[in-house]
Amino acid sequence: MSTPTFKRLPRAVREQQMLDAAVKVFSRRGFHAASMDEIADEAGISKPMVYAYLGSKEELFTACLHQEGTRLMEAIVGAVVPDLPFDEQLWRGLRAFFRFVGAHRDGWAVLYRQARGERPFADDLAAMRSRIIEVVAGMLDRGLVAQGREVRAAELEVMAYALVGAAESLADWLADHPDADPDGMATRMMNFGWTGAGSMLAGHQWRPPPAAD
Amino acid sequence: MSTPTFKRLPRAVREQQMLDAAVKVFSRRGFHAASMDEIADEAGISKPMVYAYLGSKEELFTACLHQEGTRLMEAIVGAVVPDLPFDEQLWRGLRAFFRFVGAHRDGWAVLYRQARGERPFADDLAAMRSRIIEVVAGMLDRGLVAQGREVRAAELEVMAYALVGAAESLADWLADHPDADPDGMATRMMNFGWTGAGSMLAGHQWRPPPAAD
Numbered sequence: 001m002s003t004p005t006f007k008r009l010p011r012a013v014r015e016q017q018m019l020d021a022a023v024k025v026f027s028r029r030g031f032h033a034a035s036m037d038e039i040a041d042e043a044g045i046s047k048p049m050v051y052a053y054l055g056s057k058e059e060l061f062t063a064c065l066h067q068e069g070t071r072l073m074e075a076i077v078g079a080v081v082p083d084l085p086f087d088e089q090l091w092r093g094l095r096a097f098f099r100f101v102g103a104h105r106d107g108w109a110v111l112y113r114q115a116r117g118e119r120p121f122a123d124d125l126a127a128m129r130s131r132i133i134e135v136v137a138g139m140l141d142r143g144l145v146a147q148g149r150e151v152r153a154a155e156l157e158v159m160a161y162a163l164v165g166a167a168e169s170l171a172d173w174l175a176d177h178p179d180a181d182p183d184g185m186a187t188r189m190m191n192f193g194w195t196g197a198g199s200m201l202a203g204h205q206w207r208p209p210p211a212a213d
Numbered sequence: 214m215s216t217p218t219f220k221r222l223p224r225a226v227r228e229q230q231m232l233d234a235a236v237k238v239f240s241r242r243g244f245h246a247a248s249m250d251e252i253a254d255e256a257g258i259s260k261p262m263v264y265a266y267l268g269s270k271e272e273l274f275t276a277c278l279h280q281e282g283t284r285l286m287e288a289i290v291g292a293v294v295p296d297l298p299f300d301e302q303l304w305r306g307l308r309a310f311f312r313f314v315g316a317h318r319d320g321w322a323v324l325y326r327q328a329r330g331e332r333p334f335a336d337d338l339a340a341m342r343s344r345i346i347e348v349v350a351g352m353l354d355r356g357l358v359a360q361g362r363e364v365r366a367a368e369l370e371v372m373a374y375a376l377v378g379a380a381e382s383l384a385d386w387l388a389d390h391p392d393a394d395p396d397g398m399a400t401r402m403m404n405f406g407w408t409g410a411g412s413m414l415a416g417h418q419w420r421p422p423p424a425a426d
Contacts, residue, residue: 088422122330158398161386162379162405169378173371185371187420192375207400209301 015053018043022054023064027106031061031114062124065115068107069128073135075100086143087190093139094167095186101171102182108175129164136160166192228266231256235267236277240319244274244327275337278328281320282341286348288313299356300403306352307380308399314384315395321388342377349373379405 009017021043025034036057040047054060079096080089101108115121137153137160144151151159170185222230234256238247249270253260267273292309293302314321328334350366350373357364364372383398 116329117332117335119330158383158386158401159405161382162402165382165385166375166379168382169374170371172378173374188371189375192372 011053014045014049018045018050018054018060019063019067021045022060023068023107023111026061026064026111026114031057031118036060058120061115061121065111065121065124065128068104068111072097072100073132076132077135080139082142086147089139089143091186091190093136094189095183097167098171098174098182098185098189101174102180102185105175105178108171112175113172133157133160133164136164163189224266227258227262231258231263231267231273232276232280234258235273236281236320236324239274239277239324239327244270244331249273271333274328274334278324278334278337278341281317281324285310285313286345289345290348293352295355299360302352302356304399304403306349307402308396310380311384311387311395311398311402314387315393315398318388318391321384325388326385346370346373346377349377376402 018039022034022039025039025042028034029038034057036047036050039060040050043050050060054063075096076093079092081092082089084092112125115125137156140156140159140163141151141153144156167189170189174180174182174185231252235247235252238252238255241247242251247270249260249263252273253263256263263273267276288309289306292305294305295302297305325338328338350369353369353372353376354364354366357369380402383402387393387395387398
């Protein structure tokens, strides 16, 4: 165990060190096996100080989730260049998402899957997911309006649910396939979701056969 | 509380009664608040007999999950008519899925969401999900082969992940919107996923701009 350091650092910097250390340890061990000793050691900070700053292991995990969720959202929103054609915007957003997951495969596998399978983190994750769906619906709305199309808010929400669900499922696949190329996933999603949406915008709709029961 | 009945029934029939009662009570109360008393009462069977047949509340919940998962899979596979065009097969499978969720909104909301957010059920659900992805990949494979197309197994798996993820996310939306029409969700999914896949089959692919960083 390294000697705890007692340099005077701004609170925000120290918290960030602890969060980064905690993400590493949770990713390495999983929530249950991770110990506050190992997190303190990784951060080079005494265990009581970790508790003092960020509370219990549960609170620390929640803080990690929020940090990673915020970083993911920033990566996506930051990648979208408003002046580009809409399909390219969408592709850039997707590519940023898959690159983020590809660069944090361990973190995704552990943080996301653990959060999904463990109360009360599952509720936190659901809230973050709702926020991402709102952001995606907003992006779709602006993109479609820029093309002179208007789509009902409920339809946008449904499209955003389908898009986020498909992307999330592919991220899960990506996390399990270390050799897969994140950029290739974005292109696949475009071919899955956008080629369809593009056809719809061009007026080609799939309709059920009239005689179907 | 109703009087427990002691009619001699075949084991399978009695177990089915208990499972149906348990699904109702778990849907009504959620896993934590559901009591074995209420489940026994709903089934018209004594509590010790519920324990004797199906074990603890955890084991009972797992049995409910497996039953509902099997019913869902049977509904999807049973809806697919092999001789129809591939897009119609896919649409029938999706429609069966959304009809199932629409007819069991409470069950979906509670069983699926609770299972996702609670160990060890999350692992069971993940295993069932893998099985559904395999089934969907197999359907896609047969459908594409029938059209004279061959797609690499890894690509089929990725398409199945995207399709299942999108459908799952829309099912979540459907469970929260009691007035939404399940058949309409299937048509939306076709427009989202199939119109794209159809374009791909016709040779129209979305490609990233060559100069993109």
